[in-house]
Amino acid sequence: MSASLQFPSLKNQVSREEWQARIDLAACYRLIALYGWDDLIFTHISAKVPGTEDFLINPYGLMFHEITASSLVKVDLAGNKLMDSPFDINPAGYTIHSAVHEARSDVGCVLHIHTPAGIAVSVQKQGLLPLSQQSLFVLASLAYHGYEGVALHHDEKARLQADLGDKHFMILPNHGLLTAFASIADAFLGMFTLQRACEIQVMAQSGGGELIHIPQAILDGAAGMIAGVMKSPQGMGGALPWPALLRKLDAQMPGYDQ
Numbered sequence: 023m024s025a026s027l028q029f030p031s032l033k034n035q036v037s038r039e040e041w042q043a044r045i046d047l048a049a050c051y052r053l054i055a056l057y058g059w060d061d062l063i064f065t066h067i068s069a070k071v072p073g074t075e076d077f078l079i080n081p082y083g084l085m086f087h088e089i090t091a092s093s094l095v096k097v098d099l100a101g102n103k104l105m106d107s108p109f110d111i112n113p114a115g116y117t118i119h120s121a122v123h124e125a126r127s128d129v130g131c132v133l134h135i136h137t138p139a140g141i142a143v144s145v146q147k148q149g150l151l152p153l154s155q156q157s158l159f160v161l162a163s164l165a166y167h168g169y170e171g172v173a174l175h176h177d178e179k180a181r182l183q184a185d186l187g188d189k190h191f192m193i194l195p196n197h198g199l200l201t202a203f204a205s206i207a208d209a210f211l212g213m214f215t216l217q218r219a220c221e222i223q224v225m226a227q228s229g230g231g232e233l234i235h236i237p238q239a240i241l242d243g244a245a246g247m248i249a250g251v252m253k254s255p256q257g258m259g260g261a262l263p264w265p266a267l268l269r270k271l272d273a274q275m276p277g278y279d280q
Contacts, residue, residue: 027084028162029092031280032105039072046206047078047131048278052271053210054135055086059217061136064199066115069206070123075099076125076160079116081109090280099124114173121179122186122202129202131209139220140199146171149193152236153226156219159258160212162244165189169196190258207260210267215258 033041047069054060054067063086068079078094080086096104101116115134122132143150149166150157167185170178186192192200197271199220201212226233248258271278 027088027093029090029280032092035105037072041070041091043069043206044078044094045279046246047094048089048091049268049271050131050133050206050210051080051086051089053267054133056271056275057214057217059135059213060086064112065135066119067131067133067206067209068115068119068123070129070183071096072127072130075123076104077119078118079111081107082112082115083109087275090278092280117173117274118200119181121182123140124179125183125186126188126202128204130204131206131210132200132202133213135198135200135213135217135219137217138200139224140193140217141197142224143220144193144195144197144199149195150219150224151233152241153233154219154222156215156222158236158241158244159215159217159248160191161241162248163190163194167192167194169194203258203260205260207264208258209257209260211260211263217238237247 025215032044036044047067051066054065063080063083066080068077070077076096076098078096080089081095083151084093093107093109095107095109095111097111097116098159099120101111101120103111117133118134122129150164152158152161165186167182170181186202190201190203192202194200199213199216201209201216203212204211251259
């Protein structure tokens, strides 16, 4: 990282809980870059500051592989910066993330990306199809929110909140993918699963043959299967792979915890 992008450490200026959230959120940004799901500077992940309604989000202008715990911007639900930062935040990112955090007290992290596979599935009228085991996990809690243009108008927030409801996955037609979970680890694992389901769907469709759909009876029993394989009665079980993902980052893209 160049000298111009050295951020003073905030470790001793925030609570232990906020610092850990900053480390995990910065790691999540780096993982998105590592897996090639970033879109230059134009998508966003947010995480609530534990014990508050405030949230952390990326500094608008940094690539995801550059983001560190100390560079993240802390804002309140009105979008006001709560600590000094030379960077603004993405206004569309604020609209989307504040909408979810306002309406869902159970959500600690919101992750939004614009991948080619995700957008390719989002423009299909039938949306995500029950083609893969990965899709099984997603379809158990999937919502859609119709495209209204770039999310700059705050009156869209109420419609997005209503469309999301109590779901954890969202496909935004003509736009991208979103996950909303209690933890950063769950939001990342959820997005990994949703992204993989979209990749499989596009690849399967490209073969041109007749596709086999998962039977409805199996779809109806998805919740129990998810709890069993993820060793978690709730959420995605993201805590299971998260330590290994951090080890991967430490080896390939260190520095997120600064």
